Amino acid sequence: MEEIKTDYCIVGAGIAGIILASKLASSGKKILLLDQGPRYSEKDRSEFLQQGKMTLNDSADYNDNLHPDLKTETTSISNDKNSIEWKPLRLFGVGGTALHFNGTMMRPVKEDMRVRSLFGYGRDWPISYSELEPWLLKAEFEVGIAGNTDNPYASKRSGPFPMPAHEFSHYDKKYFKPALKKLNIVGHSYPRSVNSISYQNRSKCLACRACRFCPSGARYSPDRTHVPILDTLDNVEIISNVSLRKLETNSSSNEIIAAHIVRTNDKKPLLIKSKKFILALGGIETPRMLLLSADEKLHKNGLGNMGGQLGKGFSDHSIPSYHFNLGQHAGHRLGFPTMISDYFRVHSNRENQPTISIRSSPAMESSPVGTLSFSWLKNQDTFSFRQVREMIPNVVTLSAFSELEGTGTLDLDPVKKDSFGSPLARINMKMSDWDIAGYELLKEYGLKIADAMGAENISNLSPPGSGFGYHPSGTTAMGNNPDEGVCDNNLKIFGLDNLYVVSNSVFPHMGSNPPTLTIVALALRLAKHLESNSI
Amino acid sequence: MGKITRREFNLLTTKVIASITLYQFIGCTDEVKLISKGEENLKKLVIAFGPWPMIDRSIAEDFANRFIEVSHLSQNYLKKSVELVNNIANKLPKNAIALESLDLRKFSFEENEFILTLCKQLYNLVEVRYYISKMPQFGECQVDALFYTKSPS
Numbered sequence: 195m196e197e198i199k200t201d202y203c204i205v206g207a208g209i210a211g212i213i214l215a216s217k218l219a220s221s222g223k224k225i226l227l228l229d230q231g232p233r234y235s236e237k238d239r240s241e242f243l244q245q246g247k248m249t250l251n252d253s254a255d256y257n258d259n260l261h262p263d264l265k266t267e268t269t270s271i272s273n274d275k276n277s278i279e280w281k282p283l284r285l286f287g288v289g290g291t292a293l294h295f296n297g298t299m300m301r302p303v304k305e306d307m308r309v310r311s312l313f314g315y316g317r318d319w320p321i322s323y324s325e326l327e328p329w330l331l332k333a334e335f336e337v338g339i340a341g342n343t344d345n346p347y348a349s350k351r352s353g354p355f356p357m358p359a360h361e362f363s364h365y366d367k368k369y370f371k372p373a374l375k376k377l378n379i380v381g382h383s384y385p386r387s388v389n390s391i392s393y394q395n396r397s398k399c400l401a402c403r404a405c406r407f408c409p410s411g412a413r414y415s416p417d418r419t420h421v422p423i424l425d426t427l428d429n430v431e432i433i434s435n436v437s438l439r440k441l442e443t444n445s446s447s448n449e450i451i452a453a454h455i456v457r458t459n460d461k462k463p464l465l466i467k468s469k470k471f472i473l474a475l476g477g478i479e480t481p482r483m484l485l486l487s488a489d490e491k492l493h494k495n496g497l498g499n500m501g502g503q504l505g506k507g508f509s510d511h512s513i514p515s516y517h518f519n520l521g522q523h524a525g526h527r528l529g530f531p532t533m534i535s536d537y538f539r540v541h542s543n544r545e546n547q548p549t550i551s552i553r554s555s556p557a558m559e560s561s562p563v564g565t566l567s568f569s570w571l572k573n574q575d576t577f578s579f580r581q582v583r584e585m586i587p588n589v590v591t592l593s594a595f596s597e598l599e600g601t602g603t604l605d606l607d608p609v610k611k612d613s614f615g616s617p618l619a620r621i622n623m624k625m626s627d628w629d630i631a632g633y634e635l636l637k638e639y640g641l642k643i644a645d646a647m648g649a650e651n652i653s654n655l656s657p658p659g660s661g662f663g664y665h666p667s668g669t670t671a672m673g674n675n676p677d678e679g680v681c682d683n684n685l686k687i688f689g690l691d692n693l694y695v696v697s698n699s700v701f702p703h704m705g706s707n708p709p710t711l712t713i714v715a716l717a718l719r720l721a722k723h724l725e726s727n728s729i
Numbered sequence: 730m731g732k733i734t735r736r737e738f739n740l741l742t743t744k745v746i747a748s749i750t751l752y753q754f755i756g757c758t759d760e761v762k763l764i765s766k767g768e769e770n771l772k773k774l775v776i777a778f779g780p781w782p783m784i785d786r787s788i789a790e791d792f793a794n795r796f797i798e799v800s801h802l803s804q805n806y807l808k809k810s811v812e813l814v815n816n817i818a819n820k821l822p823k824n825a826i827a828l829e830s831l832d833l834r835k836f837s838f839e840e841n842e843f844i845l846t847l848c849k850q851l852y853n854l855v856e857v858r859y860y861i862s863k864m865p866q867f868g869e870c871q872v873d874a875l876f877y878t879k880s881p882s
């Protein structure tokens with residue numbers, strides 16, 4: 195069997211794995227970075243964009259033509275009335291889901307990390323906001339975040355953003371901000387890893403709005419920034435199209451001795467021996483691999499699962515949305531909203547309801563504007579195309595990231611398997627009454643905002659659970675001991691001396707901010723920890 | 730609108746179209762000719778219902794051609810709807826483009842349903858919406874990258 199020996203084996207070449215590798219590389223140690231998906235080129239990006247335009251496929255994406263065997267599925271419990279079907283929206287490939295993410299890079303607020311102590315729900319982080327904050331700032335510089343320090347609801351920062359925020363849109367200035375002001379809410383800049391000015395040899399945003407493929411390179415994507423540097427280093431090797439099958443523990447059950455890998459093109463096995471292993475496989479595959487790697491001793495229920503915490507606390511963001519007919523042209527859209535409000539992240543009675551962050555813009559590209567416009571025009575005898583064409587530029591989207599309590603679970607499906615014969619991850623996603631209260635909050639304030647704008651037509655609020663799939667988190671949580679989590683505050687798996695994890699799966703709790711900035715901060719922090727505990 | 734992606738929406742709506750028109754398919758007629766004629770008539774509908782005025786007829790035709798090609802690739806849309814498409818097309822003025830309105834009383838219930846579904850699908854597409862909103866083309870970098878900050882008037 196083919197065998198590779200290395201110092202650090204990082205499984206998963208998404209944003210966490212790539213940034214971790216890039217920081218560890220300076221140590222001179224041998225680093226192996228693996229990913230199940232392919233490497234995409236600039237030519238691929240260009241072709242995906244062109245093909246999407248030619249075929250009128252507004253959802254064209256990187257993994258569209260990837261062999262189905264390589265897109266590991268998940269299953270979801272949905273026949274229970276308390277469970278909501280859940281499907282992931284991740285990508286496979288070097289760059290991971292950050293290949294197509296829209297660059298939202300918000301910080302947690304300090305209370306997000308102490309929700310159990312302060313409000314009685316969820317789990318506390320074993321580290322404080324003040325301990326994480328310097329790493330958040332480093333992360334903002336590492337990937338390049340455009341933002342202003344104009345958010346009155348933000349927790350304390352130790353420095354400014356590396357570049358100014360994108361200028362507010364016409365819609366923000368004329369409609370959204372004044373409407374919020376009527377409700378005594380401040381709209382502020384929306385931190386985003388899309389360059390507002392030239393940064394680290396990448397262009398400023400040229401407003402093409404095809405952010406998924408970002409022809410200008412203004413939107414951060416790890417395969418365009420960190421990977422080209424890694425490619426020049428002799429001590430770093432990146433192998434794509436390989437799939438981790440299992441981590442093997444030693445006879446004492448306290449160390450990983452090998453990673454069993456399969457090359458996806460010919461299914462030939464590959465054995466990796468490494469001094470340290472790091473799983474950076476995202477919110478689903480990271481816990482799944484820990485479950486699949488159970489041994490017959492200490493880790494018989496999955497690696498690090500002595501306290502039964504592996505797979506618990508599954509969470510995501512519910513992203514419900516309204517659409518309004520503003521009654522006048524809302525203005526043009528940059529491709530992403532330029533204003534958001536964190537008001538309800540600090541002005542929310544968290545004992546009884548979750549936090550939400552609210553953003554709005556001229557209708558998103560994914561919005562069914564035609565469907566809405568035709569449904570809002572009710573003339574039984576005449577179909578007025580003219581009125582529809584007049585209405586379409588007036589339609590706006592208002593949506594929220596809504597925090598969840600984290601009552602979902604992830605385990606192994608007893609029946610369904612991946613193309614290599616291993617059980618798939620099975621999600622049981624639930625929304626508690628407390629979670630639903632966040633939905634009700636948007637329902638109430640969405641209508642108030644629409645009213646403050648003078649909206650003529652308002653859609654129904656999309657159902658609870660809308661938008662699931664972007665931010666799976668929480669199932670290999672950090673904790674002080676195995677009864678609280680799966681890894682310690684340095685992301686080392688309990689009971690194993692050389693296995694670490696870094697992804698949103700380590701979040702004990704996720705507030706109403708998308709997780710990516712925190713993931714990068716944790717990757718930078720882990721790199722520092724590993725360097726200071728050198729092999 | 731949550732979890733329904735645009736692609737899923739398109740599939741969903743075209744399935745609706747297919748289901749309401751299935752019974753109208755004439756089994757003994759030559760299928761190839763029907764599809765071919767249906768293509769021309771569907772193109773006529775897209776051009777008539779779309780937003781492009783006469784001055785942009787070439788844009789309308791290019792769009793309609795791609796729309797038809799994609800419909801062919803994804804499902805039996807034209808094959809099952811061809812009779813209905815032909816009936817509707819025959820009730821439209823010759824060379825109709827960017828119609829202002831349509832008198833629905835001239836169309837049967839099934840034809841009305843078809844028109845509504847087709848139009849919703851059409852006007853959901855980014856390319857159509859951007860055209861209507863006078864937005865620069867999707868995916869093209871802009872010299873004036875701050876266009877979105879300015880009044881659209």
